[in-house]
Amino acid sequence: MQEFAVVQHVLVAPDKFKGSLTAAEVASRVSAGLRVPTVELPVADGGDGTVDAVVACGFTRVTVEVTGPTGLPVAASYAWRPAGLPAGPSGSPTDSRATAVVELAEASGLRRLPGGHEPLTATSRGTGELIADAVRRGAQRIVLGLGGSASTDGGAGMAQALGARLLDADGDDLGHGGAELRRLERIDLTGFTDLSGVEFVVASDVDNPLLGPHGAAAVYGPQKGATPEDVRVLEAALSRFAAVATQTHGLLGAVEHDDTPRAMGVAGAPGAGAAGGVGFAALAFLHAEIRPGIDYLLDLLGFGDLVKDARLVITGEGSLDEQTLRGKAPVGVAQAAAKAGVPVVAVCGRRSLSDAELATAGIEAAYALTDLEPDPDRCMAEAGALLERLAARIAADRL
Structure with a gap:
């Protein structure tokens, strides 16, 4: 033979x-x-280029018009794999659920700012709109890659796109951007998108908490054009967001107000400060699990x-x-x-x-x-x- x-x-x-x-x-x-x-x-490790890499490995690109970080419409993509198809070139899927890979930089990234940084007003809303589209398409698992964010809004825009109402003292909806969160009084989730049956995984290697000297505003705000005064504004706004979320929805993100705001639970969790605080919203509103970006994506692609x-x-x-x-x-x-x-x-x-x-x-x-x-x-x-x-x-x- x-x-x-x-x-x-x-x-x-x-x-x-x-x-x-x-x-x-x-x-x-x-x-x-x-x-x-x-x-x-x-x-890819979850940052800029993640959708391109996943599409090159067999996923399909889905492009939709969403809200960019300035509030203007942009065409952004996510990667899609229907249920039952192989996870990657290996051809032997270990998990073949309908999966969407959403890259925050696609809709809400710095590269979407045509006129320069907008640290106080940039929004993550477009990322939430990509997630909503994937949910309507029937996603059973959504992988959210964080990196290259233009905003420091704590993921508030993302939550608003999914139906959360962030209200001021007069009951009016807040506008775009992290600075607006200083006026937050109440969060209404009665119209929030039904996410039952959808698993969310955040692919990120950032372990910063939401608040404090290692938080989203202090560490990443200056990279997005924030001045020292802007950082103070954003820190106070994110602290308010965490406090109201705790008081109104029982999230484990209680904030103790003293000279140095401290956060516990969700706000203090490693990764809550990722992408200008989008990690916090993913944990708090999507009940996501944060996984090391490259490790998770290698598993997803059948490495x-x-x-x-x-x-x-x-x-x-x-x-x-x-x-x-x-x-x-x-x-x-x-x-x-x-x-x-x-x-x-x-x-x-x-x-x-x-x-x-x-x-x-x-x-x-x-x-x-x-x-x-x-x-x-x-x-x-x-x-x-x-x-x-x-x-x-x-x-x-x-x-």
Whole structure:
């Protein structure tokens, strides 16, 4: 009887090169340069580019018109997989419920601000409208990727889009933005969307609470253009939101008002401060579970099945730096591959991590575009061709 050798593949599982190539484009270019059997699995950690990566792995893109962070309409997308279909390229779903992947940056991200930052008035409403559309479509599970948020509204806009009424002392609805929450007196959920039967998972690696020196306003507000005075306004507004939610709906987010507001329960939960406090609203109103972004998405896409027969995994992102070590996609891929005993190398635009730091993260070697082209502008402009050359170098070194 004739025996046939099993041809092992290389699993190419990179994140995007921000501003240059999508994760799918990176995977395609690396595969082209390797010239060996490959399986391409573009990945993301829940932030900007998550929908693109998931669509490249077999989900369908659904585009709808929603409210952008300024209140103007924008066309935004989420990823959709009907019930009963495989979770990813592996073809063997472990969980085939109807699933939507909603990326906050799509509807409510900084890139949706055409005229600059609007720290006090930007809203997360469009993200809630994407969720509502997925619920109407029949989603049984919604994965909410947080990252790149334009707003610091505690997820109030998202909750309003789903039917929550945030009312002032006169019984009027609040307008857009975090600053409006200072006037909040009551929350009416009688018209809230029926979410029974829908599981919500927040894919995020941010562990900040909603309030305090490590909270949404203090840490992330300045990144969205907030001045020191704006930060104080937003902190007071988010504190008010948490307090009213507690008083009117029994949420475990009680706030003690003293010189330094402190939050317990939902407001103090790790991740409540993610995306300008959208994490808080996800916990409080959607009863979501917060999971590490890259780990959850790798499970969703079937990474575990694909890595079993791989002889090498190639991951990467635009910049391998200290942020990479804080739960970004390449480290998540490396840790998942290590469980299967498969070696990992990375490609990147540039790197500032030492060999020792890479090894600690489970990455045996890193190949940077700047190894081939020292001019950063040319690296950005010619990233695809340079990646193919890097992949050929990997093949010569490793395969």
